[in-house]
Amino acid sequence: MAGISLNNVRKTYAGGVSAVKGVSLDIEDGEFIVLVGPSGCGKSTLLRMVAGLETITDGEVTIGDRVVNKIEPADRDIAMVFQNYALYPHMSVYNNLAYGLKNRGIGKAEIDRRVREAARILEIADYLDRKPRALSGGQRQRVAMGRAIVREPAAFLFDEPLSNLDAKLRVQMRIEIKKLQKSLGTTSLYVTHDQLEAMTLADRLVVLNGGQVEQIGTPIDVYENPASTFVASFIGSPAMNLMEIERSGEGWALSRGEGLSLTCSLNETSAILGLRPEDLHIIEGDGAINDPLMLSVVVTAVEPVGAESYVHATLGETGQEIIVRAPGKQHFEVGSVLKVAAKKEKLHFFSSETGKAIALEGNLQPA
Amino acid sequence: MKREHIFDHLILIIGALFMIVPVVVAFMTSTHDAVSIYKNGLQLTWGGHFEETYRAVLTEAGGFTKSVTGLTMLQNSLILGLGFAIGKIVISMLAAYAIVYFRFPLGTFFFWIIFSTLLLPLEVRILPSYEIVQGLGMMNSYSGLIVPLIASATGTFYFRQFFKSVPDELVEAARIDGAGPVKFFIDILVPLSKTMIAAIFIIMFVYGWNQYLWPTLITTDETFFTLVRGMKQILQVWIGAQIPDTNQAMALAVLAMLPPVIIVVVFQSWFVKGLVESEK
Numbered sequence: 001m002a003g004i005s006l007n008n009v010r011k012t013y014a015g016g017v018s019a020v021k022g023v024s025l026d027i028e029d030g031e032f033i034v035l036v037g038p039s040g041c042g043k044s045t046l047l048r049m050v051a052g053l054e055t056i057t058d059g060e061v062t063i064g065d066r067v068v069n070k071i072e073p074a075d076r077d078i079a080m081v082f083q084n085y086a087l088y089p090h091m092s093v094y095n096n097l098a099y100g101l102k103n104r105g106i107g108k109a110e111i112d113r114r115v116r117e118a119a120r121i122l123e124i125a126d127y128l129d130r131k132p133r134a135l136s137g138g139q140r141q142r143v144a145m146g147r148a149i150v151r152e153p154a155a156f157l158f159d160e161p162l163s164n165l166d167a168k169l170r171v172q173m174r175i176e177i178k179k180l181q182k183s184l185g186t187t188s189l190y191v192t193h194d195q196l197e198a199m200t201l202a203d204r205l206v207v208l209n210g211g212q213v214e215q216i217g218t219p220i221d222v223y224e225n226p227a228s229t230f231v232a233s234f235i236g237s238p239a240m241n242l243m244e245i246e247r248s249g250e251g252w253a254l255s256r257g258e259g260l261s262l263t264c265s266l267n268e269t270s271a272i273l274g275l276r277p278e279d280l281h282i283i284e285g286d287g288a289i290n291d292p293l294m295l296s297v298v299v300t301a302v303e304p305v306g307a308e309s310y311v312h313a314t315l316g317e318t319g320q321e322i323i324v325r326a327p328g329k330q331h332f333e334v335g336s337v338l339k340v341a342a343k344k345e346k347l348h349f350f351s352s353e354t355g356k357a358i359a360l361e362g363n364l365q366p367a
Numbered sequence: 368m369k370r371e372h373i374f375d376h377l378i379l380i381i382g383a384l385f386m387i388v389p390v391v392v393a394f395m396t397s398t399h400d401a402v403s404i405y406k407n408g409l410q411l412t413w414g415g416h417f418e419e420t421y422r423a424v425l426t427e428a429g430g431f432t433k434s435v436t437g438l439t440m441l442q443n444s445l446i447l448g449l450g451f452a453i454g455k456i457v458i459s460m461l462a463a464y465a466i467v468y469f470r471f472p473l474g475t476f477f478f479w480i481i482f483s484t485l486l487l488p489l490e491v492r493i494l495p496s497y498e499i500v501q502g503l504g505m506m507n508s509y510s511g512l513i514v515p516l517i518a519s520a521t522g523t524f525y526f527r528q529f530f531k532s533v534p535d536e537l538v539e540a541a542r543i544d545g546a547g548p549v550k551f552f553i554d555i556l557v558p559l560s561k562t563m564i565a566a567i568f569i570i571m572f573v574y575g576w577n578q579y580l581w582p583t584l585i586t587t588d589e590t591f592f593t594l595v596r597g598m599k600q601i602l603q604v605w606i607g608a609q610i611p612d613t614n615q616a617m618a619l620a621v622l623a624m625l626p627p628v629i630i631v632v633v634f635q636s637w638f639v640k641g642l643v644e645s646e647k
């Protein structure tokens with residue numbers, strides 16, 4: 001068991017592509033860290049540098065108390081689970097699990113013990129004699145996990161291990177991976193582009209964008225306090241509503257649109273307002289409110305998903321798209337006008353130049 | 368649908384007959400004695416002299432020096448065929464392994480150099496090759512027969528294409544599992560390639576077995592004669608008798624055809640299996 005730390009790690013590929021642009025991260029022993037970001041943001045590259053499959057252009061990777069930059073993958077005391085499982089097609093499941101241990105010179109009896117133990121935990125004991133091609137996707141996934149477990153490594157590295165499974169199996173394996181990781185207590189670094197997977201698995205999330213860390217934090221922290229518009233729109237589904245606002249006299253107004261009943265002492269003359277769909281509530285009739293924000297929107301489409309409905313609407317003349325989450329039983333006419341409001345503490349503000357979050361402590365009062 | 372089926376079968380049957388009938392004729396004729404063949408021509412029926420004819424061609428010493436039997440030639444042919452096939456597979460797998468998995472300067476360039484030797488078959492470079500073998504004193508030896516032909520652009524090309532289709536993750540998983548280059552090659556790449564190896568083995572064995580020109584140049588000592596090269600040679604001497612030993616000639620021809628046929632039949636199931644189910 002060991003922690004992992006990355007110190008200003010960079011990767012520039014031979015062609016000149018700068019895939020990772022200086023990432024620093026400290027992973028504690030036993031922690032489950034998820035690297036999340038859109039496709040091409042450098043997640044795999046970063047993971048593969050930790051694994052030793054990619055050379056490190058600059059910076060330092062430490063596993064335990066060893067700098068591993070120059071150490072072969074096999075000697076880094078890590079195990080990796082690949083998206084396409086990468087099982088050895090000509091070997092039985094047993095040998096797939098045992099191969100790495102044999103190469104390490106571990107005794108036959110100990111190999112057997114570890115393989116059977118892993119097979120028991122992963123419920124693949126019945127398939128030990130089969131070849132991978134005779135297994136379903138989910139079973140192959142388990143074998144791939146088994147190959148990692150038997151190594152009893154300091155850290156597990158996962159590169160989108162669930163992407164090739166169907167939706168139902170993905171949810172099930174997600175839960176199992178989480179349970180397994182908690183019971184083994186092995187430090188894990190997990191890569192995914194799926195924000196839901198990231199949220200549900202992680203002790204801490206690392207949101208990557210264009211080879212740089214956008215935010216690090218617990219899933220709830222990242223969700224509630226996104227550090228930038230990028231994080232705000234990437235984490236959470238449906239995505240946070242983002243709209244431009246401008247200073248208007250004492251208060252603020254939506255750019256080219258309705259007023260907001262907000263006053264605040266921000267220095268900016270314009271900003272971006274973020275509102276999660278679930279933080280907008282629909283106001284019935286003329287009910288008086290003392291929320292700082294109230295908008296009239298025109299319903300354009302409704303997506304009922306059962307327990308709730310996502311109401312797509314446009315904001316007055318601005319044409320700004322907005323999504324509101326409503327209880328599932330409520331009925332909406334397309335074309336009808338809704339009044340929605342949000343509480344003060346649910347408003348997010350971002351700089352319109354950098355996209356970074358603007359701290360609001362004490363700045364905002366209802367008009 | 369039905370008519371097309373019959374038509375397909377008709378074509379296949381005609382093709383099969385075209386290939387098989389001469390072989391059957393050769394075999395049947397070889398079981399008659401020389402006199403009756405001389406009188407009645409080629410035969411389509413069983414002649415009853417199978418054992419004595421075949422024992423004669425396999426064990427009676429023939430040739431100029433009376434030092435070579437059919438069995439020695441069969442053995443020489445086997446050595447050439449196997450040496451040729453195995454040598455080519457080993458060399459071309461190693462070459463392809465280097466080209467696909469190791470970064471070395473001008474790797475692609477060397478691959479195309481190897482590939483371009485396809486434009487230079489043995490017949491084109493036969494004199495220089497002969498010169499070299501002679502200069503090295505390798506005439507009349509198995510190594511002289513085999514080694515100069517062992518490099519294979521075709522084999523290298525096929526293995527290269529195959530190795531390129533092996534997913535990178537497999538290499539990476541093996542690296543993490545502590546398999547170095549040699550272990551990876553032996554434990555993973557070779558087993559994965561076995562259907563490819565079988566296919567190339569068939570092609571190369573038959574090719575080596577059927578070599579005529581090269582053994583003719585390299586072997587003057589009759590004890591190194593292969594079947595294909597020696598058949599005519601040792602029969603010419605037998606023809607010293609009044610009636611040509613057509614039965615023995617046919618028997619040798621059948622013997623020369625047999626091993627390639629066996630190899631193809633034995634490996635065929637593997638070959639088809641390999642083509643149908645992909646292991647990657």
Ligand SMILES: Nc1ncnc2c1ncn2[C@@H]1O[C@H](COP(=O)(O)OP(=O)(O)O)[C@@H](O)[C@H]1O
Pocket residue numbers: 013014015017018019037038039040041042043044045046
């Ligand atoms: N071997 C490589 N050579 C050159 N560029 C690469 C290589 N691998 C990845 N890249 C580039 O690096 C960037 C990050 O890739 P990757 O780490 O695979 O992203 P992700 O896993 O987040 O989708 C991409 O722009 C990709 O095109």
Ligand SMILES: [Mg+2]
Pocket residue numbers: 043044045
């Ligand atoms: Mg990736």
